[in-house]
Amino acid sequence: MSGQDLLTNAAVNKSTAFTTEERERLGLRGLLPPHVSTQDEQLDRVLENLRRKSDDIEKYVFLTALQDRNERLFYRAVMENISEVMPLIYTPTVGQACREFAHIFRRPRGFYITPDDRGDIRRILDNWSEGDVRVVVVTDGERILGLGDLGANGMGIPIGKLALYVACAGIHPKQCLPVMLDVGTGNASLRADPLYLGVPKPRLEGDDYITLVDEFVAAIQDKYPKALIQFEDFLTPNAYTLLNRFRDHVLCFNDDIQGTAAVTLAGIMASTRISGVPFKDLRIMFLGAGSAATGIADLTAAALQVEGLSESTARQRLWFVDIDGLVTSRRQTIAAHSKPYAHDHEPMGFLDAISHVKPHILIGATGAPGLFNEAVVRCMSELNERPGIFALSNPTSRAECTAQHAYTWSDGRAIFVSGSPFAPVEFNGRTFTPGQGNNAYIFPGIGLGAITADAKMIPEELFLVAARSLSEQVSEADLAAGSLFPPLDDILKVSWKIAADVALKAKELGLSQASLPDDIHAKIRQHSYSPVY
Ligand code: NAD
Numbered sequence: 089m090s091g092q093d094l095l096t097n098a099a100v101n102k103s104t105a106f107t108t109e110e111r112e113r114l115g116l117r118g119l120l121p122p123h124v125s126t127q128d129e130q131l132d133r134v135l136e137n138l139r140r141k142s143d144d145i146e147k148y149v150f151l152t153a154l155q156d157r158n159e160r161l162f163y164r165a166v167m168e169n170i171s172e173v174m175p176l177i178y179t180p181t182v183g184q185a186c187r188e189f190a191h192i193f194r195r196p197r198g199f200y201i202t203p204d205d206r207g208d209i210r211r212i213l214d215n216w217s218e219g220d221v222r223v224v225v226v227t228d229g230e231r232i233l234g235l236g237d238l239g240a241n242g243m244g245i246p247i248g249k250l251a252l253y254v255a256c257a258g259i260h261p262k263q264c265l266p267v268m269l270d271v272g273t274g275n276a277s278l279r280a281d282p283l284y285l286g287v288p289k290p291r292l293e294g295d296d297y298i299t300l301v302d303e304f305v306a307a308i309q310d311k312y313p314k315a316l317i318q319f320e321d322f323l324t325p326n327a328y329t330l331l332n333r334f335r336d337h338v339l340c341f342n343d344d345i346q347g348t349a350a351v352t353l354a355g356i357m358a359s360t361r362i363s364g365v366p367f368k369d370l371r372i373m374f375l376g377a378g379s380a381a382t383g384i385a386d387l388t389a390a391a392l393q394v395e396g397l398s399e400s401t402a403r404q405r406l407w408f409v410d411i412d413g414l415v416t417s418r419r420q421t422i423a424a425h426s427k428p429y430a431h432d433h434e435p436m437g438f439l440d441a442i443s444h445v446k447p448h449i450l451i452g453a454t455g456a457p458g459l460f461n462e463a464v465v466r467c468m469s470e471l472n473e474r475p476g477i478f479a480l481s482n483p484t485s486r487a488e489c490t491a492q493h494a495y496t497w498s499d500g501r502a503i504f505v506s507g508s509p510f511a512p513v514e515f516n517g518r519t520f521t522p523g524q525g526n527n528a529y530i531f532p533g534i535g536l537g538a539i540t541a542d543a544k545m546i547p548e549e550l551f552l553v554a555a556r557s558l559s560e561q562v563s564e565a566d567l568a569a570g571s572l573f574p575p576l577d578d579i580l581k582v583s584w585k586i587a588a589d590v591a592l593k594a595k596e597l598g599l600s601q602a603s604l605p606d607d608i609h610a611k612i613r614q615h616s617y618s619p620v621y
Pocket of ligand 1: 231233234323324344348351375376377378379380381409410411412452453454455456459480481482483486506507508525526527
């Protein structure tokens with residue numbers, strides 16, 4: 089590659105950092121301003137421009153344009169400023185970016201599959217020129233964060249998640265494939281939007297939908313047999329249907345169910361180091377009984393069983409409340425995934441249920457803001473010296489309560505976790521740095537571990553290992569500052585450690601198809617993507 093082709097290929101473009109010798113050799117003389125920049129200078133320019141923009145969506149558009157222009161500079165900007173940039177390329181900004189996707193669209197990224205591609209998916213997949221894809225993130229856009237059905241606009245999610253695979257785990261960008269399974273949208277206002285870029289029809293459902301997903305999975309397995317498929321932001325019933333359909337024979341997982349579960353379990357485990365309540369004695373109440381809450385409950389029940397509890401005792405410790413109140417076995421209809429946690433109990437509202445069950449930790453995963461109100465947090469604070477208040481709903485505007493409210497209403501005693509980032513809070517002369525139960529602490533490490541081991545599948549044991557690995561990397565200083573997670577700035581090292589632990593466990597379970605060295609961690613570190621020229 090030479091000349092203008094080099095300058096328009098984001099993977100190799102160095103722009104003003106091409107040296108004098110390279111400019112001569114590669115036919116670039118005259119195509120660049122004379123000053124030869126260092127990458128550090130370019131990074132300064134990027135950050136100066138980024139910080140000049142006051143609007144987060146403008147920052148998102150700017151960063152996307154940089155990714156399209158100079159991939160290594162983009163990833164240096166992300167990796168060296170992860171706390172600042174992650175909220176711009178992922179939640180919460182990505183939520184708004186998805187809402188506006190069709191209106192801020194500049195150029196395509198990723199792969200689109202529609203019902204018209206039925207029978208052709210394997211053939212058209214050859215249009216994707218990269219030969220060694222290892223991670224595929226796919227959505228059908230029906231439940232984007234807490235924002236509902238955004239149809240093809242949901243493509244922002246696989247793109248953002250894969251940028252985090254690169255930035256947080258060091259997987260090479262060319263090994264990443266974002267996929268939008270565009271089966272239409274139930275969102276009538278999107279269908280009526282003349283600028284909408286997706287299929288402007290109602291959603292494909294039933295067998296037609298399932299067989300299209302089957303064909304997609306088979307096509308990926310045929311072209312990229314070592315690739316991991318991450319399902320992302322599917323509506324809860326479909327999320328479970330697809331996970332149960334593929335989990336036992338395809339290298340795949342659902343991040344909303346299993347990634348959320350592992351990161352939250354890590355937070356639960358770390359919280360016991362503050363509260364002093366032994367993990368095996370915990371009672372936990374979930375507000376919201378969707379895929380996120382159920383996934384957390386299932387993995388927590390598995391972790392309690394490792395501690396010696398029976399399956400039924402473990403489940404007795406976990407309680408669900410949804411929009412209709414406490415989920416009990418006396419209800420007429422109960423979703424299959426909620427049944428194990430529907431205890432034989434009289435029906436009651438949320439606040440009464442807290443008083444009756446006396447949970448140590450409340451976990452909100454409703455997508456509905458403000459449900460952890462003053463009465464709720466005060467009630468938890470009366471029951472517990474250090475109440476666990478996990479407000480997981482995304483984006484920030486949907487959190488069940490703010491960090492400020494959690495600390496204020498609990499007189500600074502809450503062990504607070506959020507789904508989207510909150511700024512540090514000053515309360516009674518103390519500064520609290522709330523931890524973000526960000527799936528980015530888990531999915532890049534799990535994914536990297538699975539592909540390092542060339543695992544056949546990802547059973548629950550690997551998520552348990554990942555959760556434990558993450559919680560063990562939380563320092564006393566993190567806990568003292570109010571965070572149940574390591575600093576985001578350390579995320580690359582955290583993911584490497586999780587990946588090494590996951591790969592080792594895959595080997596122990598006989599699921600690894602790779603020959604792993606004794607020092608898996610060193611191998612992972614050596615192969616990690618570097619954005620430095
Ligand atoms: P979902 O739609 O499957 O489930 C939502 C649940 O909340 C349902 O059971 C519903 O009945 C319940 N609910 C809604 N309004 C309620 C109300 N007013 N009172 C009580 N219950 C109510 O969605 P999901 O996939 O489970 O995700 C839920 C939320 O969790 C989303 O906002 C998502 O952003 C968030 N989430 C956070 C993380 C994270 O922080 N790491 C990861 C995944 C999902």
